Amino acid sequence: MLSSKFNLFWIALLTTIVSCRKEAFDAYYGRPDWLASPIYQQLDSMGDFKTYLSCIELSGYKNTLGTAGSWTVFAPTDQAFDQFMQENGISNVSKIDAQLAEKIVRSSMIYDGERLEKLNDYFSAKGWQQGFAFRRRSVYYDFVEKEDVGNGKIRRFISTNRGPNIAYAISDNNNKHISYFFKDYMSQRGLGAMDYQSFYPTSVYTGLNIGAAQIDPKRSNIAAENGYIHVVDKVLVADKSIDQYLRDNKSYSAFKSILDFFSTYTYNAEITRKNEVLTGEKDSVFVKSYTGIGLAVNNENYAKEDPNDAQTNNISITVPNNEAVSN
Known part of the structure; x- marks a missing residue:
């Protein structure tokens, strides 16, 4: 009988100690x-x-x-x-x-x-x-893309993520960026509604816009x-890159055919393997770059001189339509 009471005493004491420790733990580490x-x-x-x-x-x-x-x-x-x-x-x-x-x-x-x-x-x-910034890196990125090269053949490629003539960085996903148009930034540079609506003609400029x-x-x-x-x-x-936009817009196909003279495709074994693991496709994957023109029009990261340089810069090009090229 005495032994039973003794055991109950120690069980109660141990329970009290554990309870107190839990309360102290929750008070210190618990969600405020x-x-x-x-x-x-x-x-x-x-x-x-x-x-x-x-x-x-x-x-x-x-x-x-x-x-x-x-x-x-x-x-x-x-x-x-x-x-x-x-x-x-x-x-x-x-x-x-x-x-x-x-x-x-x-x-x-x-x-x-x-x-x-x-x-x-x-x-x-x-x-x-x-x-100084007007863009931020989003979570979205394209991975392997496909294009028809004729005769029923499809080429798989991934866009370069560095400037021209610079090796592809396997650790960089070439994330899309999202642009915003805030009044303080715009007004300091003499920009306003007309400039914003050049990009988004059906949207209303409020000075607190992100994309459209x-x-x-x-x-x-x-x-x-x-x-x-x-x-x-x-x-x-996410917006298309310049390269993607030109590929999808037939009005600029003549200029795109000229631009294609400067595109290069380099086989990448690591991306090929990664794509096979993710999709089951065993086809070769190439890194698509542009050489000789000083621009990487498929690079979402601008020049990548700085880890965040695309926050303040990006690329613009002037493109003639098919009629202009024909003339």
């Missing part, structure tokens, strides 16, 4: 009451992001946006998706497949959680430079555990 919920949970609680949340789930990014990390998300509302689907002939949400959902979600995400007022600052290797979209000033800088949310009125999809 004031900490905002992650991005996915916040969007879910707002109520008008059902289609975007569906795309997040379909693309496999629910865990990424629902847990840790540091992201800036430009979240399109359900109304923005209604417009997007109408413009693209998509009858309903079920017609958005995993590939498109992934492109939409990854195009809406940029690395590091940033408030709007910090997006115009350039993260230079030489130091922080205020007011407007950022809602009343629903921006929403702090989350894993970054910031800025609500937008259009679905953002």
Whole structure:
């Protein structure tokens, strides 16, 4: 009897000690009451992001946006998706497949959680430079692309991610960038609505634009555990590179045929193997570059002299249409 009481005493004491230690552990390491919920949970609680949340789930990014990390998300509302689907002939949400959902979600995400007022600052290797940036690297990138080379043959290639005549960097995914047009940046350079609408003629310039979209000033800088949310009125999809645009636009096919004289394709064994693992395709993959013209029109990273140089620079070219080339 005495032994039984003795054992009960030590069990109770041990339980008390463990409980106290757990309370101390939770008090020190537990989630603070004031900490905002992650991005996915916040969007879910707002109520008008059902289609975007569906795309997040379909693309496999629910865990990424629902847990840790540091992201800036430009979240399109359900109304923005209604417009997007109408413009693209998509009858309903079920017609958005995993590939498109992934492109939409990854195009809406940029690395590091940033408030709007910090997006115009350039993260230079030489130091922080205020007011110099107009772009950020998105999570989206193209991998292996395909092109018809005639006679029923398809060539698989990946775009160069360095400047002309520089070796391809296997560790660089050549991520797409997303451009924004904020009043402070624009006005300091004598730019305004006319300049913005040269790129986006059907959009309204508010001085708080990202791509063709407007950022809602009343629903921006929403702090989350894993970054910031800025609500937008259009679905953002990564822009094509100059090379991709010319390939897809028949109005410039004559100029494109001239540009092709300067394109080179170099076999890459590592990318070939990676593509086989990911897709099951055993075909050779080449790195597509341009030599002799001083430009890499398929390089999303500008010159890559600085890890973040595309925040402040990119490439523009003047292209004649087919009639001009013919004349």
